[in-house]
Amino acid sequence: MPPVLLSRGLDPLLGMFTGILAYYLYETNPRTAPPADQRLSELARWKLSKWKHARDERLARLEAGG
Structure with missing residues (x-):
């Protein structure tokens, strides 16, 4: 079983939050x-x-041909 940081369900949410925050900071810096x-x-x-x-x-095109 792969290692998990918090839980199997919370890890993907944490990853998405981190990615969105990083992109926001990139665009506003x-x-x-x-x-x-x-x-x-x-x-x-x-x-x-x-x-x-x-x-x-x-x-x-469909209306003209049909």
Whole structure:
């Protein structure tokens, strides 16, 4: 059985919390902060708009062809 730090259920939560906190500190640290257009929230918005545009094109093609 692999070694555990706290418990089998709490270790993954602790790992996720630590990772999210580390990424938050990385993005908000003045020395290491990425430019505003390269932050995770902006990149997620860009990807979501790209998916929506592709979906709208696909639906328009289906309506025109069907």
